[in-house]
Amino acid sequence: MTRRGPLWRIPPDRGVDDELAGHMAELIKKYMADGLDETSARAKAAERFGDVSTVRDECSEIAHHIEDDMRKIEYAQELRQDVAYALRSFRRAPGFTLIAILTLAIGIGANTAIFSVVRSTLLRPLPYPNAEQLVQVWSDHRQRGREQPEWMTPPDFADWRDQNHTFSSMAAYQGWFPDLTSGGDPESLAGFLVSGDFFKTLGAAPALGRLLTTADDDPGVEPVVVLSHAFWERRFGGDSSVLRRVLTLDGLPYTVVGVLPKDFRTPMPVAADVFRATRRPANAGCGRGCVVLRVIGRLMPNATFAEAQSDLSDIASRIAKEYPASNDKVGAWLIPLHEQVTGTTKAALLALTGAVALVLLIGCVNLASLLLVRGAGRERELSVRAALGAGSGRIVRQLLTENAVLALAGGALGLLIGIGGSNTLGVLVPAGVRRVQEIHFDGGVLAFTAGITLLAGAIFGLLPALQTARGNFMGTLRNGGREMGPRGGTLRGRLVVPQLALAVVLLVGAGLLLRSFLLMERVDFGYRTEGVLFATVGLPQSRYPDAARIVGAMDGLLARIRANPSVRSAELVDEAPLTAGDQDITAIAVGEPAQGDHNNSIWYRAVTAGYMNEMHLHIVAGRTFTDADRAGGAMVGIVNEQAARRYWPGKDPIGRQLATSEAPDASKLTVVGVVNNARQDGPNQPYKSELFIPFSQLPSRGVTLVVEPSRDIAAATTAIRSALKATDAFVPAPHVVTIESLVGDTTELPKMYATLVGVFAAMAMLLAALGVYGVMAYTVSQRRREIGVRLALGAEPSAIRRAVLVQGGMLALLGVGIGLAAALLLGRALRALLFGVSAFDAPTFVIAPLLLGAMTLLASWIPAQRAMRVDPIIAIRDE
Amino acid sequence: MTTTAPNALVQGTLDLVILKTLSWGPRHGYAIARWIESTTDDALRIEEGSLYPALYRMQHRRWIAAEWGESHEGRRIKLYSLTPKGRTELRAQTARWGDCVVAMAKVLQSA
Numbered sequence: 003m004t005r006r007g008p009l010w011r012i013p014p015d016r017g018v019d020d021e022l023a024g025h026m027a028e029l030i031k032k033y034m035a036d037g038l039d040e041t042s043a044r045a046k047a048a049e050r051f052g053d054v055s056t057v058r059d060e061c062s063e064i065a066h067h068i069e070d071d072m073r074k075i076e077y078a079q080e081l082r083q084d085v086a087y088a089l090r091s092f093r094r095a096p097g098f099t100l101i102a103i104l105t106l107a108i109g110i111g112a113n114t115a116i117f118s119v120v121r122s123t124l125l126r127p128l129p130y131p132n133a134e135q136l137v138q139v140w141s142d143h144r145q146r147g148r149e150q151p152e153w154m155t156p157p158d159f160a161d162w163r164d165q166n167h168t169f170s171s172m173a174a175y176q177g178w179f180p181d182l183t184s185g186g187d188p189e190s191l192a193g194f195l196v197s198g199d200f201f202k203t204l205g206a207a208p209a210l211g212r213l214l215t216t217a218d219d220d221p222g223v224e225p226v227v228v229l230s231h232a233f234w235e236r237r238f239g240g241d242s243s244v245l246r247r248v249l250t251l252d253g254l255p256y257t258v259v260g261v262l263p264k265d266f267r268t269p270m271p272v273a274a275d276v277f278r279a280t281r282r283p284a285n286a287g288c289g290r291g292c293v294v295l296r297v298i299g300r301l302m303p304n305a306t307f308a309e310a311q312s313d314l315s316d317i318a319s320r321i322a323k324e325y326p327a328s329n330d331k332v333g334a335w336l337i338p339l340h341e342q343v344t345g346t347t348k349a350a351l352l353a354l355t356g357a358v359a360l361v362l363l364i365g366c367v368n369l370a371s372l373l374l375v376r377g378a379g380r381e382r383e384l385s386v387r388a389a390l391g392a393g394s395g396r397i398v399r400q401l402l403t404e405n406a407v408l409a410l411a412g413g414a415l416g417l418l419i420g421i422g423g424s425n426t427l428g429v430l431v432p433a434g435v436r437r438v439q440e441i442h443f444d445g446g447v448l449a450f451t452a453g454i455t456l457l458a459g460a461i462f463g464l465l466p467a468l469q470t471a472r473g474n475f476m477g478t479l480r481n482g483g484r485e486m487g488p489r490g491g492t493l494r495g496r497l498v499v500p501q502l503a504l505a506v507v508l509l510v511g512a513g514l515l516l517r518s519f520l521l522m523e524r525v526d527f528g529y530r531t532e533g534v535l536f537a538t539v540g541l542p543q544s545r546y547p548d549a550a551r552i553v554g555a556m557d558g559l560l561a562r563i564r565a566n567p568s569v570r571s572a573e574l575v576d577e578a579p580l581t582a583g584d585q586d587i588t589a590i591a592v593g594e595p596a597q598g599d600h601n602n603s604i605w606y607r608a609v610t611a612g613y614m615n616e617m618h619l620h621i622v623a624g625r626t627f628t629d630a631d632r633a634g635g636a637m638v639g640i641v642n643e644q645a646a647r648r649y650w651p652g653k654d655p656i657g658r659q660l661a662t663s664e665a666p667d668a669s670k671l672t673v674v675g676v677v678n679n680a681r682q683d684g685p686n687q688p689y690k691s692e693l694f695i696p697f698s699q700l701p702s703r704g705v706t707l708v709v710e711p712s713r714d715i716a717a718a719t720t721a722i723r724s725a726l727k728a729t730d731a732f733v734p735a736p737h738v739v740t741i742e743s744l745v746g747d748t749t750e751l752p753k754m755y756a757t758l759v760g761v762f763a764a765m766a767m768l769l770a771a772l773g774v775y776g777v778m779a780y781t782v783s784q785r786r787r788e789i790g791v792r793l794a795l796g797a798e799p800s801a802i803r804r805a806v807l808v809q810g811g812m813l814a815l816l817g818v819g820i821g822l823a824a825a826l827l828l829g830r831a832l833r834a835l836l837f838g839v840s841a842f843d844a845p846t847f848v849i850a851p852l853l854l855g856a857m858t859l860l861a862s863w864i865p866a867q868r869a870m871r872v873d874p875i876i877a878i879r880d881e
Numbered sequence: 882m883t884t885t886a887p888n889a890l891v892q893g894t895l896d897l898v899i900l901k902t903l904s905w906g907p908r909h910g911y912a913i914a915r916w917i918e919s920t921t922d923d924a925l926r927i928e929e930g931s932l933y934p935a936l937y938r939m940q941h942r943r944w945i946a947a948e949w950g951e952s953h954e955g956r957r958i959k960l961y962s963l964t965p966k967g968r969t970e971l972r973a974q975t976a977r978w979g980d981c982v983v984a985m986a987k988v989l990q991s992a
Contacts, residue, residue: 017949017959018933020957020959021909021910021933021958021959022930022933024909024910024911024956024957024958025910025911025914025929025933028911029911029929050928050929051928051929051930052928052929052930052931053930054930056930057930057931057933057934060933060934060937061933061934061937064934064937064938064940064941065937067941068937068940068941071941
C-alpha cells in the first residue's frame with residue numbers, strides 16, 4: 003500500500019472494470035484453492051457474483067457523479083489556492099498592486115459615473131406611459147429664415163389637432179405665472195395654461211381628485227386648477243381637504259379639483275405649481291399671427307413618426323394656401339419628446355462617455371504593460387512551479403486568477419467611486435433635463451460596472467498571462483533567470499503606441515473644448531456683465547388693470563428704490579437679458595421695398611429711460627430714451643445695429659418708421675437711436691435684430707428691476723424688498739440674482755465639460771507617460787550589457803543617450819501620428835459642443851501632439867540618463 | 882437479479898452491514914464480501930456483485946471514502962474506509978436496527 007493518489011486520476015469506467023475484474027479473479031482463485039477446476043470455479047464465481055454487466059453499469063453511473071463532485075471540489079480548492087497565492091504575491095508587490103487597483107478603480111469609477119448619467123438621461127424613456135409615442139410639435143419657419151423651431155398659434159393648433167389622422171391626442175400649453183393672494187402670504191406661482199387633454203396626452207392620473215379634461219376648456223364652466231404634489235405639500239401640508247377650496251390667483255377665484263402624483267413631471271424644463279385650462283376659444287385673441295403655444299402630441303399606436311410628420315406637413319400646407327398672409331411658408335416640425343427634452347445634452351454625454359472609455363482603455367494597456375514586466379520578473383518563480391509539475395494551463399489559470407483578483411478589487415473600488423460620482427456628475431446635465439429625467443444609480447448601472455470590470459480584466463490580463471505562460475520556463479531555469487525572451491520586450495514597446503494614440507485623441511478633445519470655453523469666457527456680451535442685480539416683480543392684474551396704473555406703480559417703485567442710499571441707480575426692463583425670456587413681433591420698415599423672403603421678426607424689449615446707460619449699452623447713433631418719451635407721446639424706438647442694417651441697409655435709420663404689420667392701421671414707431679449689438683441670450687448665441695421701446699409706451703405687469711448697488715448686494719436687496727412692500731404689500735417678494743451669476747450660468751456647462759475632459763486627458767497623459775517610462779527603463783535595463791560593451795569599446799555616453807531618446811521618439815511619432823488621424827475622424831463628434839473653433843482647430847492639433855511628444859521625451863530622458871551612466875565594468879562583470 | 886436471492890437483504894440493511902464491516906478498518910470489495918461470509922457463516926448469502934452499487938452509492942454520499950492502493954501481490958485494489966460521516970451513520974442505523982429487532986421480538990412473542 004505504498005502508492006496512493008487521488009481516485010479521480012483513474013478514469014471512472016476503467017476503475018469500475020478493474021475493481022470488478024479483481025473481485026472475480028480473487029473469487030475464482032479462492033474456489034480453485036478449494037479444489038475446483040478452473041471452469042467450475044469460474045461458473046461458481048459468476049453465480050456468486052451475480053450479473054456483472056448490470057453491476058458495472060450501475061457503478062459507472064455513480065462513479066461519474068462522484069468524479070464530477072471531486073472535480074468541483076478540486077477546482078474550488080485550486081481557486082482558493084490561486085487566490086491565496088495571488089494575495090500573497092500582491093502583498094509582496096504593494097506598489098504595483100496599488101497602482102494597478104487605482105488605475106482600474108479610477109477608470110471603472112469614471113465610466114460607471116458617466117454611464118449612470120447617460121442611462122438616466124439618454125437611455126431611460128421619459129416618465130410617461132408609452133413615452134415613445136410622445137412628440138413635441140412646432141411650427142416650422144425655416145423657409146422664413148428662422149432656424150429655431152417656432153411656437154404655434156392657437157388657430158393653427160386647433161386645425162392641426164382636429165384635422166390630423168396620426169395623433170391619438172394633441173395638447174397645447176403656455177406659461178402662467180399667477181400671484182396667489184388668498185390664505186397666507188402672497189406668493190408668485192409658476193404654472194401652465196393647458197388645453198383640456200394635456201394630462202390625457204401625457205397619460206397622467208391624479209393622486210387626489212381629478213385632472214383637467216376637455217370639458218374645462220369651455221369658458222362657461224367653473225374655473226378650476228390642479229396642483230402639483232410639491233406645491234400641495236408646501237402650501238397646504240398635503241391636506242386632502244384642499245379639494246373644492248377656492249384659491250385667489252391674479253385676483254380671480256379658482257377651485258382646486260385635483261392634485262398630481264408625486265412622481266409626475268412636466269416635459270418642460272421648469273417646475274410648475276398649478277395648472278389651469280386655457281378656457282379660451284382657439285380662434286380668440288391674436289389669431290394666426292401670434293405664436294404663443296407649445297404643443298405636444300401622442301401618436302396613435304400604429305402611426306410612425308414619419309407618417310405623423312407628413313400628415314401635419316400636409317395640413318400646414320393647406321393652411322398656408324388658405325391664409326397666405328399669416329401662414330405662407332409655415333410648416334410643421336416634429337421632434338420626438340425624448341430628443342426635445344434631452345437635446346443638447348446628448349453630444350456632451352457621448353463625448354464624455356468616449357473620454358472615460360479612452361481613459362479606462364489606456365489604463366488597461368498600461369496594466370497589461372506592467373503585468374508583462376511583472377511576468378518577465380517572475381519567469382524564475384513560474385519556472386520552478388512548472389518544474390514541480392504545474393502544466394502551462396494551470397499556470398495561465400493562476401495568472402488569470404491574479405488578474406481577476408486585481409480586476410475585482412479595482413471594480414469594487416470603482417463602483418464606490420462611481421456611486422459617489424453619479425451623485426455629483428448629475429450637474430453635467432442641465433437642471434431642466436434633470437428635473438424630468440432624475441439621475442440615479444440602479445441595477446442596470448451595476449450590471450454595466452460588472453461588465454466593464456470583466457472586459458477590463460480580459461483586456462489587461464489575457465495577453466500578459468498567455469505571454470508569460472508561453473515563455474520557456476525550463477530554459478529560464480537553466481539560465482539562472484537572467485535571459486529574457488525578446489518577445490515580451492517588443493510587445494511592451496508596441497503597447498505604448500496605442501496608449502500614446504489614445505492620449506492624443508483625448509488631448510485634442512480636451513484642447514478643443516478648453517479653447518471653446520476660453521473663447522466663450524472672452525466673448526464681449528455688448529453690455530455690462532457685473533455690478534448689477536436683477537429682481538423680478540410681477541403686479542397682479544386685478545389691482546393693475548390698465549397701463550396707467552402699471553406705469554404709476556413702477557415709477558413709484560423705482561423712485562423709492564433710487565431714494566435708498568444703498569442703491570446707486572435703478573431701471574427696469576420687461577424681459578431681462580440672459581433669462582429665458584424671448585419676445586418678438588413682426589416689423590416692417592415703412593416706405594422701404596419689401597424684404598422678400600426675409601424673416602421680419604424683431605426681438606423687442608420695453609425699458610425705462612436710463613436702462614441703456616445702466617446696462618452700459620452704448621448709443622451708436624441718435625439718442626437714448628428720455629422721460630419725455632411717455633405714453634400718449636409720439637411712439638419711438640431704438641434699434642440695434644443688426645436691425646438697422648437689415649431694415650435700412652446703407653441708410654441712416656434715424657427718423658425712419660417701423661410698422662408692426664403690413665396693415666394700414668398698424669401702429670408705427672419712429673426710430674430715434676441705434677444701439678450696439680449685444681448677446682442677450684448668452685455668449686454662444688447669435689446677435690438678433692432688436693428693438694427697444696419706452697416702458698411707458700408698452701408697459702407690462704411682469705418686469706425685471708435692474709439695480710446697481712452702491713455698497714453691498716445684501717443692502718440693495720433689502721432696499722428693493724422694502725420699496726416693493728411700500729408700493730404694494732400684497733405683491734410677493736422678488737427673486738434677486740446678480741448678473742454675475744447669470745453670466746456664470748451661461749458658461750457653466752461648457753466649463754464643466756472642458757474641465758472634465760481636461761482631467762481625463764491629463765490622466766491619459768500621465769498613464770501614457772508612465773507607459774513610456776516603463777518601456778524605456780525596461781529596455782535600458784535589458785540592454786545594460788550591450789551598452790556596457792559599447793561604452794567599453796569607446797562609444798560616447800551622449801550617443802548612447804541619444805540612441806535611447808531616438809527609440810522613445812520613434813514610439814512617440816508612431817503613436818502621435820495614429821492618434822492625430824483618429825482625432826481628425828473623431829473631432830467631428832464634438833462639433834455640437836464647440837464654440838468659435840472648428841473641429842480641425844489648427845492650434846489644438848499642433849499643441850496636443852507637441853505636448854505629448856515633449857512628455858514622451860521627458861519620460862525617456864531618465865532611462866536615457868541612466869543608460870549613459872552605465873559603468874561598463876560592472877555591467878559586463880554582472881553577467 | 883442481484884438482490885432477489887432467497888436470503889436477500891432488505892434494501893438498506895446491506896448498507897449497515899458494509900458500514901459495520903468497514904468499522905474495523907479499510908477493506909476492498911472482495912475482503913468485505915469474505916468478511917460478511919465468514920462472520921455470518923454465509924447465512925446472508927448475498928450476491929457479491931450487489932456490494933458494489935452499494936459501495937459507490939455510499940461513497941457518493943460521503944459515508945465512505947475510496948482510494949487506490951496495492952494488494953500484497955502488487956495488484957491495484959480499491960480500498961474503502963469509513964468517513965466520520967459514515968461512522969455517525971453507522972451509529973444511527975445500528976440504533977434503529979436494534980429498536981426494530983426489539984419491536985419485532987415483542988410482536989412475535991405476543992402470539
